[in-house]
Amino acid sequence: MAEQLSFDLPVREARGREDFFVSPANAEAVAMIEGWQGWPSHKLVLTGPPGSGKTHLVHVWAALSGARIVSAADLPEADIPDLASGPVAIEDCDAIAGNRPAEEALFHLHNLAMAEGRSILFTAEKPANLWNLTLPDLASRMQGTPASPLHEPDDTLLGVVLMKLLADRQLSPTPNTVPYLVRRIDRSFAAARDVVARLDSLSLSTGRPINRALAAKLLDNA
Known part of the structure; x- marks a missing residue:
């Protein structure tokens, strides 16, 4: 049997x-992001597990506010006064625990932004008291x-997330x-992310469409 050709198409996330x-x-x-102009002290921490939509909401907020987006780990090389001159979103703040240069840069950015009355959005997987910051x-x-937390999905949201992940990969499952x-x-x-990635790979390697039978084969053999 001829080997099935695979075309690994790029994932384009809709944000x-x-x-x-x-x-x-x-x-x-979502309500906090859309009502960002009323944030107490012009700042908010957005928390949630991987894949919960933090980055998506950061991009939504950036479109609303004109904010720039930067990873907390990249702050030591950033122009902090320039970032503090307008709204800014700092992603993955809990990932810099113990990274003294990054923690100091985030501290200075926070203080400058607050002094200028600029809005700042932080994202992390866990609440701030669990970040283990050393500063x-x-x-x-x-x-x-x-x-403001993003929680694990209910059944309705899980279905929507699965559909979005499939669409991001340009995949069309049966109903x-x-x-x-x-x-x-x-x-x-x-x-959800894991099963969609594995379904995509299995469909590519076997040449079979993404349907209930393929999903059953994947899960039964897991």
């Missing part, structure tokens, strides 16, 4: 507001920042595939 599905798991966070002044400022997956996989964003 517009119209692409973000609101459910009880994320409604509070006490930064830790106290982060723990005193209002926070009964996603409801089947929702019933079978763990209710988490990580599980």
Whole structure:
């Protein structure tokens, strides 16, 4: 049998507001992003597990506010006064715990932005009191920042997330595939990303369409 040709198409994530599905798991966070001009002290920490939509909402907020987006790990090489001159979003703030240059840069950016009355959005997987920051002044400022969580998905949101992940990969499942997956996989964003990636790979390697039978084969052999 001839080997099936595979075409690994690029993943293009849709990050517009119209692409973000609101459910009880994320409604509070969406409301905070859309009402950003009313943030207490002009700042917010957005928390949630990987795949929960933090980066998507950061891009939504950037479109609303004109903010720039930077990773916390890149702050030591950034022009901090320039970043503090307008709204700014700092991603993955909990990842810099113990990185003294990054912690100091984030501390200075926070203080400059607050002094200028600029809005600043922080993202992290966990609440600020669990970041294990080593700079006490930064830790106290982060723990005193209002926070809004993104929770693991309910069944409705999980189905929407699966459809979006498939669409990002330019995949078209049969109508009964996603409801089947929702019933079978763990209710988490990580599980959704994992199963979509494995379905894509299995479909490419076998030349079979993405349908309930292929999903069953994947999950039964896991």
